[in-house]
Amino acid sequence: MTTIIKIALAAVLLTATVQAGRAAIKHYAFVDEVQESLIFASSRNEQQVADRVLEIAAAHAIPLDPENLAVRREAFLIEVNAPYTDTVNLLPGFFTYPWNFEASASVRLLEDTRPRGVAPRGKRR
Numbered sequence: 001m002t003t004i005i006k007i008a009l010a011a012v013l014l015t016a017t018v019q020a021g022r023a024a025i026k027h028y029a030f031v032d033e034v035q036e037s038l039i040f041a042s043s044r045n046e047q048q049v050a051d052r053v054l055e056i057a058a059a060h061a062i063p064l065d066p067e068n069l070a071v072r073r074e075a076f077l078i079e080v081n082a083p084y085t086d087t088v089n090l091l092p093g094f095f096t097y098p099w100n101f102e103a104s105a106s107v108r109l110l111e112d113t114r115p116r117g118v119a120p121r122g123k124r125r
Contacts, residue, residue, distance in 0.1 A: 016090040038107040079106040
């Protein structure tokens with residue numbers, strides 16, 4: 001009888017581990033695609049970058065609230081912070097857990113690609 005209990009407990013732990021791993025892989029795939037999109041976002045403004053991040057979130061089934069999305073663009077830097085909470089079914093049908101994820105990505109650019117008319121910090125016209 002104790003062998004059956006041990007096997008059942010091992011199955012429960014294995015299922016929860018696999019489900020948590022699936023959620024983590026989905027998160028890292030999302031962050032990786034956001035990072036990749038930032039590499040090619042040098043000609044886009046903040047709103048276009050934010051729209052692209054929301055498209056990527058929708059493609060990965062990430063419940064990202066647009067109000068939590070922050071895009072910051074400086075002379076040689078683009079940063080995206082997109083925290084979200086996803087519900088992970090650790091034991092499908094029995095136990096779900098709200099997991100907070102911090103999705104952030106940044107890219108350093110080789111040249112100042114901001115729209116013209118924006119003065120670099122520290123310099124006066």
